[in-house]
Amino acid sequence: MKYSKWGILSIAVAALVLIAAPTLAFHDAGVAHCNGCHTMHNSQDGALVDPDAPNGNAWLLTDSSPSDVCLNCHATRLGAVFANDVLDPADQKGAGNFIFLLEDNLNDGHGGGASPIPGDAAGHNLVAPGHGLAADATLATAPGGTFPASSMGCTSCHDPHGTEDFRMLYGAGRVVQNGVATFLNPAPTAEGLALFFGSEGRTNHTAYQGGMSAWCGNCHGDFHNNNTKLIHPTGSTVGGTIATAYGLYNGTAQWGTGDPATSYLPEVAFEDPANATNSTAGPSASSQVSCITCHRAHGSSAPDAGRWDFSVTLLSEDGLESGSYALPDPYANPGVQRSLCNKCHVKDAFDALSAR
Numbered sequence: 001m002k003y004s005k006w007g008i009l010s011i012a013v014a015a016l017v018l019i020a021a022p023t024l025a026f027h028d029a030g031v032a033h034c035n036g037c038h039t040m041h042n043s044q045d046g047a048l049v050d051p052d053a054p055n056g057n058a059w060l061l062t063d064s065s066p067s068d069v070c071l072n073c074h075a076t077r078l079g080a081v082f083a084n085d086v087l088d089p090a091d092q093k094g095a096g097n098f099i100f101l102l103e104d105n106l107n108d109g110h111g112g113g114a115s116p117i118p119g120d121a122a123g124h125n126l127v128a129p130g131h132g133l134a135a136d137a138t139l140a141t142a143p144g145g146t147f148p149a150s151s152m153g154c155t156s157c158h159d160p161h162g163t164e165d166f167r168m169l170y171g172a173g174r175v176v177q178n179g180v181a182t183f184l185n186p187a188p189t190a191e192g193l194a195l196f197f198g199s200e201g202r203t204n205h206t207a208y209q210g211g212m213s214a215w216c217g218n219c220h221g222d223f224h225n226n227n228t229k230l231i232h233p234t235g236s237t238v239g240g241t242i243a244t245a246y247g248l249y250n251g252t253a254q255w256g257t258g259d260p261a262t263s264y265l266p267e268v269a270f271e272d273p274a275n276a277t278n279s280t281a282g283p284s285a286s287s288q289v290s291c292i293t294c295h296r297a298h299g300s301s302a303p304d305a306g307r308w309d310f311s312v313t314l315l316s317e318d319g320l321e322s323g324s325y326a327l328p329d330p331y332a333n334p335g336v337q338r339s340l341c342n343k344c345h346v347k348d349a350f351d352a353l354s355a356r
């Protein structure tokens with residue numbers, strides 16, 4: 001076969017275009033191949049795609065539940081949101097890890113060994129029977145709202161077919177799971193890290209920019225904003241006093257020695273439009289406290305999906321009573337560092353004097 005010089009040039013240009021085209025992730029740009037999650041006939045090469053569901057399911061999925069399909073790819077890789085061992089979780093990332101839902105006790109408060117708090121309290125209880133996860137046995141609906149625990153799954157928050165929003169979260173006006181819920185508030189603005197990275201750190205973390213508390217309120221209602229109930233505010237500006245305290249806080253043993261320009265702590269995140277994944281500065285007076293300031297969206301080795309255990313006096317007590325995974329102390333002050341509530345409220349100032 002012969003080509004003119006123009007034909008050869010056209011082929012070369014086409015090849016360059018293909019090389020230069022970005023490689024799309026599986027869920028990007030409207031999702032790639034459908035059979036990554038769906039099966040037309042529940043069979044492939046003479047075998048059932050999902051042996052646990054011989055009659056298939058209503059969504060033509062390759063596994064018994066939507067969350068099991070998600071976890072087939074994302075459990076131990078591609079974000080590693082489930083891990084293999086409750087005592088050896090994957091590298092910590094912004095939203096946390098669902099593996100802690102399998103814990104038998106999360107209670108590290110005084111006498112916690114004799115008063116277990118089961119893994120149901122670790123975070124959002126996905127219904128993923130193929131991975132040993134079931135609906136929350138304690139709470140029938142979302143605290144502060146009406147979303148049913150029996151319907152909780154990855155696709156309660158994320159659209160597997162893609163959205164233009166952060167982490168493919170549902171935005172305002174979206175009706176999810178056949179009418180189980182309608183989202184009234186828009187998706188938050190944030191910048192996330194790539195799926196292929198190690199642990200989060202002070203210079204490598206999710207950048208929360210705004211709207212997270214209102215978005216959580218799609219299911220949890222106005223959970224924290226009714227101050228007549230004397231509830232900790234969220235979705236509110238931190239103000240100058242808190243911003244200053246956060247910036248100067250450098251742990252119990254070195255209280256007041258922090259540098260506001262490098263004081264950011266992923267364990268006590270905040271929202272600000274200027275946040276980037278490599279931001280190191282603490283909050284300004286106009287930054288906002290948010291649900292994600294104290295909680296991990298997926299789960300944590302602490303009750304109530306806490307970024308730290310709210311029931312311990314010293315962070316070094318985490319994991320002792322319960323035998324659960326001990327959340328790391330970001331200040332590396334074993335036997336000294338108190339609750340990270342102090343990052344904003346600094347009630348351990350006098351403890352700092354005795355710790356030096």
